[in-house]
Amino acid sequence: MPRSPWYITRTDDALTLSRRLPARFDLAAETTLPGGDPLRLAHQIRQDMWRALQSLRGFAPAVEIAAAGEGLRVRAGGQVAGQVPGNAAGRIAEVLDSPANRARWLRHAGFRPDTNRFESGATVKNAHKIAAEIDKTDESAP
Structure with a gap:
């Protein structure tokens, strides 16, 4: 099975999804969300960000999600x-x-107001399966 081209870095209260290690933020924007599975959120945000900036030469997306x-x-x-x-x-x-x-x-991250805000359904064993499922669509599609 092919390895996901994305690096997932976890700490106690944060998750970073990046194309390269270490993740670098030469440009960034921030927001807050009420909750959901951080890995699923990171992949969805990364896809939409890529669609908006795919013409930016040498761009390697990164998304960091932390409990707040x-x-x-x-x-x-x-x-x-x-x-x-x-x-x-x-x-x-x-x-x-x-x-x-x-x-x-x-919706994709399974946000429910009554659940813990920073619990991920992904484990080290199944993270590549979730990434593969999310990446089924072509990133370069408009």
Whole structure:
């Protein structure tokens, strides 16, 4: 079975999904979400961010999700090999602030208001299966 091309780094209260190690945020935007499975959220956010910035040469997406009070703090962005356009962080912020995106991410992440906000259904054993399921769609599709 092929290995997922994404690195998943976990700490006690945070999860980082990145294309390269160590994850680097040359550009980033932040938001908060009420909860859900952090790995599923990270993959969904990464896909939408990639769609918005796929024309940015040398872009390697990264998403960090950390517990923050009653919800989750999301930092999305990544590493850029080259010049960063002035509007790139704004484009990421638009992706993060889109009500349609946020609703879809929370549905996909299984958010229920009565559950723990930072529990992931993914384990080290099945993370590649979840990533493969999420990555079934082509990233370069509009």
